[in-house]
Amino acid sequence: MYTLSHCEDNLVKMKGIDVVLYHNEIAVFLIVSDIIIFSIFIIGFNTISRMSKDFVHEFNEKEMSIKNFTVIVSNLGDSFKSYRDETSLKRAIFN
Numbered sequence: 001m002y003t004l005s006h007c008e009d010n011l012v013k014m015k016g017i018d019v020v021l022y023h024n025e026i027a028v029f030l031i032v033s034d035i036i037i038f039s040i041f042i043i044g045f046n047t048i049s050r051m052s053k054d055f056v057h058e059f060n061e062k063e064m065s066i067k068n069f070t071v072i073v074s075n076l077g078d079s080f081k082s083y084r085d086e087t088s089l090k091r092a093i094f095n
Contacts, residue, residue, distance in 0.1 A: 073093060083089040 076093075080089060080092060083092060
């Protein structure tokens with residue numbers, strides 16, 4: 001709206017078009033179109049973001065992976081007792 005206060009009320013004539021506009025009318029049109037375009041951009045971005053989150057959630061629900069199963073290993077040999085942490089024990093078993 002700052003632009004509107006500094007616009008002069010001169011007529012603008014465009015070649016090839018029979019429409020005569022004032023500078024302040026053009027300024028209002030540009031400001032309103034910027035607001036509309038920016039609003040559409042924000043709504044579109046939020047819609048795409050929500051759709052991608054919904055897809056990831058639905059994909060994870062249908063996906064079968066190793067995290068859905070538990071493997072219980074019993075009666076391991078004495079050589080596996082030396083491992084103190086779970087990560088190194090898993091590496092030794094599965095390699």
